[in-house]
Amino acid sequence: MTIRKDFLHEAKWIVESIxxxxxxxxxxEERLREQLNEIEGKRSNFAQVDARFNSYPLVKTEDPCxxxxxxxxxxxxxxxxxxxxxxxxxxxxSHCDYEITVKV
Numbered sequence: 232m233t234i235r236k237d238f239l240h241e242a243k244w245i246v247e248s249i250x251x252x253x254x255x256x257x258x259x260e261e262r263l264r265e266q267l268n269e270i271e272g273k274r275s276n277f278a279q280v281d282a283r284f285n286s287y288p289l290v291k292t293e294d295p296c297x298x299x300x301x302x303x304x305x306x307x308x309x310x311x312x313x314x315x316x317x318x319x320x321x322x323x324x325s326h327c328d329y330e331i332t333v334k335v
Contacts, residue, residue, distance in 0.1 A: 276302070296324035297331070 283301050295306035307326035315321050320333040 279304070294322070296327060296329055298329040299324055299326050 280301055283304055287297065287300055288295055288306055294309050296309045299305045299307040305326065307324050309322040309324050309329075309331060312321045312323035312330065315332055317334075319335055322331045322333065323329070
């Protein structure tokens with residue numbers, strides 16, 4: 232009779248172990264679904280890059296940040312931010328801080 236109890240005890244331990252593994256896998260699956268949703272959102276946004284590039288709004292007085300425009304469709308202002316070591320003009324986006332160097 233003791234062998235049967237020992238086997239039953241071992242079986243219960245295995246069931247508990249499987250349940251813990253299943254719970255961990257469910258959590259991992261949820262995390263991966265969230266990542267997949269984020270990736271799909273980014274890819275959907277990227278699908279619009281050609282249309283955004285073709286409509287890039289170059290205005291003579293205020294050139295918008297190309298990064299903000301292409302990634303988000305936002306015409307953030309790029310402002311003069313000084314010069315680099317070669318005395319080229321540097322512009323910085325007021326929204327994302329992306330820097331653009333313009334050779335003079």
